[in-house]
Amino acid sequence: MNKKNTIRAVVALTVGVAIIAIGDAFLGPFAVRILNLSAIYIILALSLNLLNGFTGLFSLGHAGFMAVGAYVSALLTMTPAQKSMNFFLTPIVPWLDTVQLPFIVALIIAGLCAAFVGLLIGAPALRLRDDYLAIATLGFAEIIRVLITNAQSLTNGAQGLKAIPKYSTTWVVWGAAAIAALFLVMLLRSSYGRTIKAVRDDEIAAEAMGVNVFRVKVTSFVISSFWAGIGGALLGHMITTIDPKMFNLILTFNILLIVVLGGNGSITGSVLGAIIVTVLMEALRFLDMPMNLVFIKTQGLPGLRMVIFSILLMIVVLYRQRGLMGTKEFSWDMLSAKALLAALKPKKRGERARKGGR
Amino acid sequence: MLRTDSVSMRFGGLTAVADLNIAIEKNEIIGLIGPNGAGKTTAFNMITGVYTPTEGKVFFKSHDVTGMKAHRITHKGIARTFQNIRLFKDMNVLENVLVACHLRMDVGVFASTLHLPGYLKKERESKDFAMSLLESVGLADEAAESAISLPYGKQRRLEIVRALATKPELLLLDEPAAGMNPQESLELMDFIVRIRDQYDLTILLIEHHMQVVMGVCKRMYVLDYGVTIAHGTPDEIQKDPKVIEAYLGVE
Numbered sequence A: 001m002n003k004k005n006t007i008r009a010v011v012a013l014t015v016g017v018a019i020i021a022i023g024d025a026f027l028g029p030f031a032v033r034i035l036n037l038s039a040i041y042i043i044l045a046l047s048l049n050l051l052n053g054f055t056g057l058f059s060l061g062h063a064g065f066m067a068v069g070a071y072v073s074a075l076l077t078m079t080p081a082q083k084s085m086n087f088f089l090t091p092i093v094p095w096l097d098t099v100q101l102p103f104i105v106a107l108i109i110a111g112l113c114a115a116f117v118g119l120l121i122g123a124p125a126l127r128l129r130d131d132y133l134a135i136a137t138l139g140f141a142e143i144i145r146v147l148i149t150n151a152q153s154l155t156n157g158a159q160g161l162k163a164i165p166k167y168s169t170t171w172v173v174w175g176a177a178a179i180a181a182l183f184l185v186m187l188l189r190s191s192y193g194r195t196i197k198a199v200r201d202d203e204i205a206a207e208a209m210g211v212n213v214f215r216v217k218v219t220s221f222v223i224s225s226f227w228a229g230i231g232g233a234l235l236g237h238m239i240t241t242i243d244p245k246m247f248n249l250i251l252t253f254n255i256l257l258i259v260v261l262g263g264n265g266s267i268t269g270s271v272l273g274a275i276i277v278t279v280l281m282e283a284l285r286f287l288d289m290p291m292n293l294v295f296i297k298t299q300g301l302p303g304l305r306m307v308i309f310s311i312l313l314m315i316v317v318l319y320r321q322r323g324l325m326g327t328k329e330f331s332w333d334m335l336s337a338k339a340l341l342a343a344l345k346p347k348k349r350g351e352r353a354r355k356g357g358r
Numbered sequence B: 001m002l003r004t005d006s007v008s009m010r011f012g013g014l015t016a017v018a019d020l021n022i023a024i025e026k027n028e029i030i031g032l033i034g035p036n037g038a039g040k041t042t043a044f045n046m047i048t049g050v051y052t053p054t055e056g057k058v059f060f061k062s063h064d065v066t067g068m069k070a071h072r073i074t075h076k077g078i079a080r081t082f083q084n085i086r087l088f089k090d091m092n093v094l095e096n097v098l099v100a101c102h103l104r105m106d107v108g109v110f111a112s113t114l115h116l117p118g119y120l121k122k123e124r125e126s127k128d129f130a131m132s133l134l135e136s137v138g139l140a141d142e143a144a145e146s147a148i149s150l151p152y153g154k155q156r157r158l159e160i161v162r163a164l165a166t167k168p169e170l171l172l173l174d175e176p177a178a179g180m181n182p183q184e185s186l187e188l189m190d191f192i193v194r195i196r197d198q199y200d201l202t203i204l205l206i207e208h209h210m211q212v213v214m215g216v217c218k219r220m221y222v223l224d225y226g227v228t229i230a231h232g233t234p235d236e237i238q239k240d241p242k243v244i245e246a247y248l249g250v251e
């Protein structure tokens, strides 16, 4: 990095921190919620992008790892009084009743638990052909939900957990998002990161170059699960209520949407995508409500928002196959007038095909 | 250096390679030739661990490596190139070589990610080594270019460089001259002899056209329909009636 870019980076970082500080101080609770939700979605999108975009693995189990993280962190931080209030049907298992850990410790344990579950799922599933991973992880996410629903004395079953301590402040979630982004950038720029991308580009060649392809896939899967667990835990500590129904396939789909919109294989893309999608999701919430447009009164169509988003996704896939950023990352040169013009000019189809082919 | 002990590979009812016995001494350049579908690539795949032979054994430096995982075999010192070029397409030329350097770096995921001092030192050494390799084959100027944007001949050379970056003792080249004109093929053969001397290698070379490898190979094996039909020096092979018959209509 040259000196000019260092100065630019410091300025950008300061501006970013200032925006968050101003937002945190002056925005209303609803807007702060969107601000913080963006940060959590950044973490989740980055972790899924590590699999989908950088390792070339297709996983549909993200909600499952989030659930693990959310429950572990909630149960480890709630006071005994809060626990007994929640568990009024069946008492909580005794060994968990009095446990109460500091938030940071609980958060890290939550991530590690999700990572461990990732290892249990990934190690057998990744031995099979890649297509099976999607099925295995999809099944796993459903199984986790069923387990949580039925492990009454551990998770309070279908009632879920309420009054989870609200630890996910603006600084906590944005700090976590910054660490997650930094972690992934450093990982992917490293020698190990190159082997991850090599596995994505050509498994057979990677293996022939001495890369232990299976091990790389498992490692990537476990790291992704870790961050999904962290994201899930932060989500729980933000909305303060969790239940098994929350961690369904739609949640995974939303994250996938961010990754694809932002650009499969671009960290910048995931960050931008997370912010755009979160803001739009909330801004378009009115679509699901009954509408009174002077002449037309609609009944309120729950799910209309998702329809809009699905259409958006299709448009992106049709017109910008590789998402907002493609596999590119942000660089200052990108902001020069010449580069902006080039980015806006649509690429010819043939050109792309030639670049992609051997 | 390398010895295969009656290895065979069957795919269902098809015997792609039958009873192959190859023996290569250190620093030799040996040819493996034969018409289309003769089983040459399959032989490579058995030696490098892509396939486990259905019968027979593979020995490398008198160690049994039969059925070992491909990346372990690379670790032991066998590297290869591919007939249909397999470069990492979303990476530049230097990164392609650096992937191959990783196995000799011996750094884990955390040391890498945290950019620990030990890792940084090894990374710098790898970069220097990769650049010196690229320089020695005249690809240093293209280091930052996308690997698949290179012209065909340079992609082939890059594949060889990438294999060299794993620091092999035995190098397997699968039709490195494919798609080249006679002049380019000749240059490539000179290049192969040069890297053999420079990096103290032993080379097994697949080639379709006998003439290309005549000049560089000390001995060759000729496969046809998976069967070894001849083995000997280029002169002996050229006169062998079975070889002439197998190649009739091909050449």
Ligand SMILES: Nc1ncnc2c1ncn2[C@@H]1O[C@H](COP(=O)(O)OP(=O)(O)OP(=O)(O)O)[C@@H](O)[C@H]1O
Residues within 6 Å of the ligand: B011, B014, B016, B034, B035, B036, B037, B038, B039, B040, B041, B042, B043, B083, B208
């Ligand atoms: N994975 C596989 N499954 C089934 N059959 C295979 C497989 N790999 C190779 N074969 C068959 O084995 C035979 C030998 O193939 P191989 O690729 O080894 O030939 P080759 O000598 O390399 O030919 P070429 O000069 O065309 O590269 C062919 O008939 C091929 O169809």
Ligand SMILES: [Mg+2]
Residues within 6 Å of the ligand: B040, B041, B042, B083
């Ligand atoms: Mg072949």
